[in-house]
Amino acid sequence: MSAPGKTEPTEAIARARTGDADAWGVLYQEYASAIFRFCRRALPTREDAEDATMDIFAKLMRDNRLLQYDQNRSFTAWLYKVAANHCWDVLRRRKTRQDKETDDLENVPLEHPDPNQLDQLIEQRTSEEVRRALEKLGARARMALVMRYYSDMSYDEIADALGVRRAFVGVVLLRARHQLRQALGQSGALAAGGTS
Amino acid sequence: MKEVDNLSGDAAMQHLDEMTCLLYIERQLDRARAQDVSAHTEDCATCRTLLHALERESRLLTRAMLEEEEALPARLAQFQERARKSMQWIWTLAFGLAATGVYALYSTYVEPFQTRLQQAGFGSNDLLSLLIFQGAFWKGWRSMVTLLEVLALVTLVGFAVGFFRKRVRRSSALALVLAGFCAALLLQPASAMASETRRGESVVVGPDETIKGDIFLFGERVRVDGTVDGDVFVFGHDVNVNGHVKGDVFGFAQQLRVNGQVDGNVRAFTNTLTITGTVAKNVLTFDEAVNLESSGKIGGSLTIFVENLNLDGTLGKDLLIFAKHLALNGKVNGEIKMKGNTLTINSSAQVAGPISFEGNKEPDVSPQAKLVSPVDFHKMEHKPRYMEGHYYVWQVIWLAAFVLFGLVLFQLMPRFAADAVASAERYGASFGLGVLVFFGVPIAAIIACVTVVGLFVGLASFFVWYAALYFAQIIVGALVGQWLMGHTRETWPLIGRMAVGLIIVRLATVIPGVGGWIKFGVILWGLGAISLALYERFQPTLAANAPSAPYTPPLPPNTTVGGIQQPA
Numbered sequence: 001m002s003a004p005g006k007t008e009p010t011e012a013i014a015r016a017r018t019g020d021a022d023a024w025g026v027l028y029q030e031y032a033s034a035i036f037r038f039c040r041r042a043l044p045t046r047e048d049a050e051d052a053t054m055d056i057f058a059k060l061m062r063d064n065r066l067l068q069y070d071q072n073r074s075f076t077a078w079l080y081k082v083a084a085n086h087c088w089d090v091l092r093r094r095k096t097r098q099d100k101e102t103d104d105l106e107n108v109p110l111e112h113p114d115p116n117q118l119d120q121l122i123e124q125r126t127s128e129e130v131r132r133a134l135e136k137l138g139a140r141a142r143m144a145l146v147m148r149y150y151s152d153m154s155y156d157e158i159a160d161a162l163g164v165r166r167a168f169v170g171v172v173l174l175r176a177r178h179q180l181r182q183a184l185g186q187s188g189a190l191a192a193g194g195t196s
Numbered sequence: 197m198k199e200v201d202n203l204s205g206d207a208a209m210q211h212l213d214e215m216t217c218l219l220y221i222e223r224q225l226d227r228a229r230a231q232d233v234s235a236h237t238e239d240c241a242t243c244r245t246l247l248h249a250l251e252r253e254s255r256l257l258t259r260a261m262l263e264e265e266e267a268l269p270a271r272l273a274q275f276q277e278r279a280r281k282s283m284q285w286i287w288t289l290a291f292g293l294a295a296t297g298v299y300a301l302y303s304t305y306v307e308p309f310q311t312r313l314q315q316a317g318f319g320s321n322d323l324l325s326l327l328i329f330q331g332a333f334w335k336g337w338r339s340m341v342t343l344l345e346v347l348a349l350v351t352l353v354g355f356a357v358g359f360f361r362k363r364v365r366r367s368s369a370l371a372l373v374l375a376g377f378c379a380a381l382l383l384q385p386a387s388a389m390a391s392e393t394r395r396g397e398s399v400v401v402g403p404d405e406t407i408k409g410d411i412f413l414f415g416e417r418v419r420v421d422g423t424v425d426g427d428v429f430v431f432g433h434d435v436n437v438n439g440h441v442k443g444d445v446f447g448f449a450q451q452l453r454v455n456g457q458v459d460g461n462v463r464a465f466t467n468t469l470t471i472t473g474t475v476a477k478n479v480l481t482f483d484e485a486v487n488l489e490s491s492g493k494i495g496g497s498l499t500i501f502v503e504n505l506n507l508d509g510t511l512g513k514d515l516l517i518f519a520k521h522l523a524l525n526g527k528v529n530g531e532i533k534m535k536g537n538t539l540t541i542n543s544s545a546q547v548a549g550p551i552s553f554e555g556n557k558e559p560d561v562s563p564q565a566k567l568v569s570p571v572d573f574h575k576m577e578h579k580p581r582y583m584e585g586h587y588y589v590w591q592v593i594w595l596a597a598f599v600l601f602g603l604v605l606f607q608l609m610p611r612f613a614a615d616a617v618a619s620a621e622r623y624g625a626s627f628g629l630g631v632l633v634f635f636g637v638p639i640a641a642i643i644a645c646v647t648v649v650g651l652f653v654g655l656a657s658f659f660v661w662y663a664a665l666y667f668a669q670i671i672v673g674a675l676v677g678q679w680l681m682g683h684t685r686e687t688w689p690l691i692g693r694m695a696v697g698l699i700i701v702r703l704a705t706v707i708p709g710v711g712g713w714i715k716f717g718v719i720l721w722g723l724g725a726i727s728l729a730l731y732e733r734f735q736p737t738l739a740a741n742a743p744s745a746p747y748t749p750p751l752p753p754n755t756t757v758g759g760i761q762q763p764a
Contacts, residue, residue: 033267033268036268040266050271054271062610067611110214112213113246115246115248115249119245119252123252125256127260127263128260130256130257131260134260134261145257150261150262155222170218170219170224174218177218177250180257
């Protein structure tokens with residue numbers, strides 16, 4: 001579904017809006033995998049992602065929230081936004097002490113990176129290492145990165161989902177990147193380059 | 197925005213901060229600022245490197261998140277089928293309950309009523325076809341187009357237009373609806389054409405006149421002295437039917453006297469109905485007083501809702517009566533079933549069938565009266581209902597039925613139910629609208645029923661209104677539950693609160709003395725909340741969760757968006 005340029009099943013969407021169960025089946029088959037992957041990136045565990053995927057589609061079907069979808073816009077983007085809202089709700093509800101400590105860290109001023117060291121760090125890291133590092137991030141940092149770099153949500157949409165001002169989204173993303181770099185550096189592979 | 201470089205050794209050079217670089221590659225800077233950054237990076241290798249590193253970081257993030265294709269877990273693959281099955285269960289339950297309700301309604305109310313109607317001489321015709329195809333409003337509607345009917349018809353067309361415009365939004369459907377109305381207006385039976393209408397203060401069908409077909413008579417004083425081959429529809433203050441009517445007589449009058457001969461049936465809504473002549477078939481009537489004089493004769497049965505009935509004449513078949521008082525002096529060839537206050541059977545009375553009487557006083561029966569069997573008397577019970585044990589059993593059953601009804605409704609219409617509960621918190625608006633709908637809808641339904649085409653809309657509106665009276669209590673119950681257990685818009689938690697709240701509401705409505713008033717208030721409140729939710733649903737609103745308009749800042753050259761390289 002997330003492949004750029006892929007045609008959206010507009011007919012199934014229209015029928016699903018009227019409560020057509022078969023049309024819902026088509027939409028589920030089409031979008032369940034992508035929403036599951038989104039939730040998998042955004043939430044801490046696989047079980048959380050499974051639960052969240054089911055909850056998202058169950059609520060969509062049961063309350064027929066498709067009626068809130070503006071058919072002139074991208075359905076994929078709208079669905080990601082619904083998923084992002086749900087995942088963020090889940091994360092907020094189970095906000096732990098650890099998250100609170102992470103929040104406190106967010107007030108620490110950011111150190112300007114050495115461009116060459118950063119370039120070197122990015123060069124040396126693999127996708128697998130980045131995925132592992134993502135799992136170590138705080139809820140908001142991870143959520144922001146997933147929304148921006150997985151589902152390509154706009155700054156407005158991210159601000160709306162996270163409940164922050166739009167002007168603050170860049171700060172959230174930058175802090176998330178710093179946390180990610182720190183996690184990547186802690187993985188030990190950065191020993192050759194050294195970090196500040 | 198710029199900071200002094202302490203990394204590259206070029207102390208004189210001011211560099212871009214990381215935030216500016218990030219916003220630049222994400223196309224979040226305005227055009228002027230983006231051009232500044234672009235110009236700076238052409239000369240500054242350090243910032244160019246930083247931009248490059250940030251872009252690569254974006255691409256790495258996107259690649260890392262998209263790369264790993266995790267298969268959909270089996271639990272999720274089966275979820276769709278489970279969801280479908282759960283919906284099937286709900287629909288099965290809903291249809292089952294609906295079918296049970298319809299059957300209960302039919303067997304409790306419709307069937308006995310139908311039997312009574314058949315006993316009253318309506319034969320094999322059902323009530324609806326009788327009203328539509330034999331009723332006054334069908335046969336003579338073209339002759340009696342009044343302002344009221346025009347208004348009702350316009351209202352109906354407007355309703356249909358609005359209804360179809362919202363759902364189909366195609367001009368063809370609208371044209372179809374309008375064409376259907378036109379066809380309904382044009383396609384009337386030939387018999388309807390053969391009718392005549394007379395109006396005036398004093399309207400007379402002369403003794404030498406013979407009316408071929410039906411006649412409609414409107415006047416202060418109306419007299420039918422001649423012969424009418426069809427039916428007579430009469431609306432007046434004082435009406436006398438002295439002649440010969442070969443069809444039926446439909447009367448709406450202050451005083452109606454049938455002195456002549458009616459070969460068909462008499463159906464009347466009057467203050468006083470007096471029959472001194474002959475009615476060959478049946479009489480169905482709603483009146484204050486009815487006199488079947490000693491010379492009067494009814495060939496069929498008499499079904500009557502009246503205050504006082506004096507029956508001195510002859511009745512060919514059964515008498516079914518809801519009355520305050522019946523004085524029987526004449527002859528009844530069938531059975532008598534009466535519910536009322538007092539029954540007096542005088543010495544000259546003759547009854548060929550059994551007599552059952554449910555009333556307040558023992559019947560006063562003359563020993564000289566010729567009865568086939570003694571009067572079967574049942575005294576009406578007036579003990580307060582709450583003094584009886586089974587009253588409470590029924591309250592529990594009703595409560596369970598309410599919870600079940602609410603469960604089905606909340607499952608079928610979760611969003612609407614939640615909206616209605618939310619609307620109930622707007623106390624003033626809900627209550628005010630509730631009063632309006634409670635009294636307004638039945639009146640509107642009756643007005644709609646005046647026209648044949650509006651009959652179905654009127655009846656449907658009435659049934660929906662009646663169902664809403666029950667739904668109203670459920671909505672208020674859910675609100676009370678929310679007060680106690682906290683607010684929610686989730687379906688199942690809302691159902692739980694509804695069940696708890698309903699117990700409290702139903703308990704309040706059975707309090708002796710004030711319970712009835714509480715129930716009335718709850719109904720008004722809930723009805724208003726439902727109406728408010730309906731009203732708001734049909735208002736055009738912006739979708740709350742719709743994505744906002746995409747932000748399109750100026751595009752700097754050679755940048756990435758979401759990790760994807762954009763063309764220059």
